[in-house]
Amino acid sequence: MKYRRLGKTELKVSVVGMGTWQFGGEWAKNFEQAEVNNMFAAAKDSGMNLIDTAECYGDHLSEQFIGAAIEGNREDWIVATKFGHKFHDLFERDTTYDPTLIIQQLEDSLKALRTDYIDLYQFHSGNDEMFQTPGLWEMLEKQVAAGKIRHLGISIGSNQNIFQTELASSVNAKTIQVVYNRLDRASEEQVLPQCIKQDLGVLARVPLASGFLSGKYTEQDAFDQTDVRSQWIDDTKRLNAIRQAIEIKKNEVSQDVPMAQWALAWVLKNDAVTSVIPGCKTVEQVKSNAAAGSLETVSDEHPQACEL
Ligand SMILES: NC(=O)c1ccc[n+]([C@@H]2O[C@H](COP(=O)([O-])OP(=O)(O)OC[C@H]3O[C@@H](n4cnc5c(N)ncnc54)[C@H](OP(=O)(O)O)[C@@H]3O)[C@@H](O)[C@H]2O)c1
Numbered sequence: 001m002k003y004r005r006l007g008k009t010e011l012k013v014s015v016v017g018m019g020t021w022q023f024g025g026e027w028a029k030n031f032e033q034a035e036v037n038n039m040f041a042a043a044k045d046s047g048m049n050l051i052d053t054a055e056c057y058g059d060h061l062s063e064q065f066i067g068a069a070i071e072g073n074r075e076d077w078i079v080a081t082k083f084g085h086k087f088h089d090l091f092e093r094d095t096t097y098d099p100t101l102i103i104q105q106l107e108d109s110l111k112a113l114r115t116d117y118i119d120l121y122q123f124h125s126g127n128d129e130m131f132q133t134p135g136l137w138e139m140l141e142k143q144v145a146a147g148k149i150r151h152l153g154i155s156i157g158s159n160q161n162i163f164q165t166e167l168a169s170s171v172n173a174k175t176i177q178v179v180y181n182r183l184d185r186a187s188e189e190q191v192l193p194q195c196i197k198q199d200l201g202v203l204a205r206v207p208l209a210s211g212f213l214s215g216k217y218t219e220q221d222a223f224d225q226t227d228v229r230s231q232w233i234d235d236t237k238r239l240n241a242i243r244q245a246i247e248i249k250k251n252e253v254s255q256d257v258p259m260a261q262w263a264l265a266w267v268l269k270n271d272a273v274t275s276v277i278p279g280c281k282t283v284e285q286v287k288s289n290a291a292a293g294s295l296e297t298v299s300d301e302h303p304q305a306c307e308l
Helices: 033-045 061-076 099-112 136-145 162-167 191-198 209-214 235-251 259-268 283-294
Strands: 003-005 012-014 050-052 078-083 085-089 092-095 118-124 149-155 173-179 201-205
Touching: 033 061, 033 283, 061 078, 061 099, 078 099, 099 118, 099 136, 118 173, 136 149, 149 201, 162 191, 173 191, 209 235, 209 259, 235 259, 259 283
Parallel strands: 050 078, 078 118, 118 149, 149 173, 173 201
Antiparallel strands: 003 012, 085 092
16 A cells, blocks of 8 residues: 655545445445444555545444444544535435534534544535635634644535635645546646645545446446435436446556556546545455555655655
8 A cells, every 4th residue: 555645734644545425325235334344454454544434424324334443443544524414314415514513513423433533524515605604614723723623624516616725725624525537537627736736635536436437337237226326327427437438448447457446546646636535335345446555557756655
């Protein structure tokens, strides 16, 4: 596994981290604690130390699974979670950035994660008005001073949200989380260059294009109604993504690397990107994704490269 410094923070993160939306029950699978424990054991064995979760992957459900899985070695992990969404039911949440409600959400996340600090607390993809909620960032700064949060970050909703990215340092946010993958390169235009300018850490989310860049889907594979992907990927989008992935596999992916690993390493080539956070559903996916973190194509000359 290779490591990079997370922007201006003192944190050193594995280039491949664990995305954990999947534990919330919206990806056509319900998890048991034993399987989650095995996934984190495999992640740790492979050198991973970064976890991305959120308040609304289930009602703090993903955080609960993680808390129980890493309780015995909490200090070995860098845990990133988020605030601002309230989960109600599968595929249903609303947003709240009222500082008093966010304090409660922070306490709920700490409890679920069985910890007394969060390494990275990220604004969860609210719009620009929500971003400017009076008192929000001041309240968060107090939680940093109190030691409940180590660093603040912003997970931008649109991958072209330059407004929030430009304001990051002014609200003491040290990271940006953004969609970036071989099928969606919009953040290359403005957001990623702005991250370099401010020396922000970048967590690249959806690095497998929701699974399409694993190369395993065929035109016959439609998503089940219990799979969140059925909510926003209609047939046109699905077929388009599958056809693009087939072309990429033919023209760009070398034969000796599984396509998912190639796709993660492709994201990690960008000078702005600190880590990829692929969502995982099985121990095998954890192991395979982690293996991308030691590919030769992941350069040791990257501007954020560091020793652990
Ligand atoms: N607004 C936000 O802040 C926000 C939004 C979205 C995501 N995120 C974060 O980013 C993470 C990653 O995004 P994502 O999970 O939406 O998309 P993703 O990482 O692009 O795709 C994840 C899916 O790809 C498939 N997959 C994973 N590893 C694989 C492998 N080695 N081989 C074959 N298939 C594999 C799995 O689904 P199947 O096996 O079922 O295909 C998995 O559910 C999330 O888990 C979450 O932590 C944050």
